Amino acid sequence: MNIRLTACFLTIFSLTACAEGPIFPGDRDVPRPNAFAPSIADERRARANGEQLSAEEARQRVDEFRVTSDSQLREWPVDTITYKRFQNPGQRAIYLRRALGRYALIKAKERSTGVALQRVRRASSIAAPSTAGEWWAGSIHRADLTLTEANRAVSLPEVVYDAVRYSNQIAAFGDLPAIRGTAIQEARGRFVPEFFAEVSISRENERATSPAIAAGAARSITEEEEAEFGVRSRLITGGEIALSQNFTRTDTNRTAFIPGRQTSAQTRVSLVQPLLRGSGVTYNDGPRRIANMDTQIATEEFRRQSEAHLLEVERAYWNLYLARAIFLQKSHLAGHGERLANQVSRRVEIDADPIIVNNAKSLALQWRADAVRAKSAVDNAEFRLQALVNSPALTKASIELLPTSAPNGSSRILSTEDTLDQIFQNRPELQQAILQYEAALLREGLAANESLPELDLILEYTGSGGTDGGSFAGAFDDEDNGAGHLVGLKFSVPLGFDERDARYKRRRLETIQQERQVLAVISTILAEVDVSANEYIISTQDLYARRQAQLAAQRDLVTLRDRWNDGVGEGQSIAIFSALLDAYERVQLSEEAVATARATREISAANLARARGVLLARWGLQTEIRNEIRNEPTYKLTKQN
Secondary structure (H helix, E strand, C coil): CHHHHHHHHHHHHHHHHHHCCCCCCHHHHCCCCCCCCCCHHHHHHHHHCCCCCCHHHHHHHHHCCCCCCHHHHCCCCCCHHHHHHCCCHHHHHHHHHHHHHHHHHHHHHHCCHHHHHHHHHHHHCCCCCCCCCCCCCCCCCCCCCCCCCEEEEECHHHHHHHHHHHCHHHHHHHHHHHHHHHHHHHHHHCCCCEEEEEEEEEEEEEECCCCCCCCCCCEEEEEEEEEEEEEEEECCCCCEEEEEEEEEEEEECCCCCCCCEEEEEEEEEEEEEECCCCCCHHHHCHHHHHHHHHHHHHHHHHHHHHHHHHHHHHHHHHHHHHHHHHHHHHHHHHHHHHHHHHHHHHCCCCCCCHHHHHHHHHHHHHHHHHHHHHHHHHHHHHHHHHHHHCCCCCCCCCEEEEECCCCCCCCCCCCCCCCHHHHHHHCHHHHHHHHHHHHHHHHHHHHHHHCCCEEEEEEEEEEEEEEECCCHHHHHHHHHHCEEEEEEEEEECCCCCCHHHHHHHHHHHHHHHHHHHHHHHHHHHHHHHHHHHHHHHHHHHHHHHHHHHHHHHHHHHHHHHHHHHHCCCCCCHHHHHHHHHHHHHHHHHHHHHHHHHHHHHHHHHHHHHHHHCCHHHHCCEEEEEEEEECCEEEEEEEECC
16 A cells, blocks of 8 residues: 555656746736836745745846946956856846846946937927918818829828727737747656556467467467556656556466466556756746747747837828829929919910020920829828738728828926936837847757766656465555665766757857847937937928928919019010029929928827837727637737726
8 A cells, every 4th residue: 555655655656846937927827017027926926935035135136237447348347257147037136137228227227228219209299380381281181182083081090990900910919929839838748647557468379389389289279368547747856757557367278377367457557767967946037038938039039020010101191182182282393383374375466485495385285294293202101001901991993091280399298307317228129139038048058968978866666566366456456565766866967069069059159149249239219219319300300301492482472473473664574484493393393391300200109109118008999819710819009998
């Protein structure tokens, strides 16, 4: 009975080892919202585990980290010795993210990025010039502009939310985290206990070479029935444990078997535990942690791709707005050209020079052709927006899209609460880089373990019993009379630089590469913030300048038109009329420049939101896991209530 009690105890131990925290971590497998802010669960878990350093001690250690000199700024800001002292993964994450976050803020201050954002705040608080005098602003959403069979008014929020709902690109982006997430369960599956069973029936019928072999029979006949079943599992410590029960019944006429019908039973408990290579919770839980990080990386990639797609949707919307404005302006100019051509044609026999008539007709035809090309640009802008949004309501044939959202020049781009560290927290590219660095550190640690010599402890305990006849129960009860054990060690070590050492070296180089990648991403983000902030400021200033230029061109046109209508002296008509035609063109070009500046300002505001990592928050969007297709999980963007 002792052997069976021992077996049960070890089996329970196996199952418990597979079911505790490191294997089924619960919320640890849920992607963190950002890499700089450890979750409350991380903090709570760090305290509950009671390991070398508490979460508060982890914070204190991070607070001790200082970058005080220019030489230090050029170095990798993470102290790997300090990093490895934290035994709990959550504590390591806290240290890593805060050290990198502090470094990023120092670099941001070096570049004066905070000053640029302050300039944006001042610029965004200044209202854009009024649209008074921009006659086209109220006609852009006119339904009969392009004379199509049907039309649909669309606002910017509508196309953004329709893109979230219908875009195949965003849907495809959302499948990636779910695909990566299957690797977590795959890594867990290595530790799931396995039941095994095997049953066999064999019969041997051989010619007896001697009468003594088969008790005088001509043939030696042996029948054997064997059954084996049990449970085996891999432990989080790297060991393998197995509990098995074997039953064998033999019926033979061989004289060597006395009696000829026997039943045996054997219970075996075995444990193989690595002591060097492949040992430890850190090593064996490593694949799950890497899979978890890969899933988080994919989640950040979903955010990045979604932001990029929605940015393209906003650009497409304002490009449609601009294309329709330019079409209106060029159609308006073509109308002026046709009226002038008709006017001078009627005066040809009075005072109009034939040169003037020809110039007027030529320009009128050219301006009409420009309007036709502008109409084509409107169609292309519609096609672009339809493809990005993919809404059934927008993809109908011969439908005219009417943008109803006007440029909102008075909206604030930045709030007073915006800070530099929030930018680093919000950018998915930086979260990806940090997670990839964490994964590289972990892979390096796994490779270091794999480069160790192999030293395994082998333990085995067996109980054997048997009876005459065919009773399995009797054989099982007899096991306590035949107990045995085995204790051993297995050792091996390469006699040179083998593939494991090469793999460790490769992982070490990959870690160094990833360090540089994190620093490169920080520099890229800072550059994007600086550029987008500057572009927004310039676009605001450019809008004011373009508006003044438009007003000046309009005044010049009015002056020349009055002079032409009042009549000119002999010999001045050609020059005055040519100047009038040029003035019409300058007015149209200045109007186009104003419309372009307004659309550019809106696009630059979206670019700045993207650089700050708040484009999704700008629309109240957040990531959520849904089971929508074939009841399989996928990541979606949903609007916050």
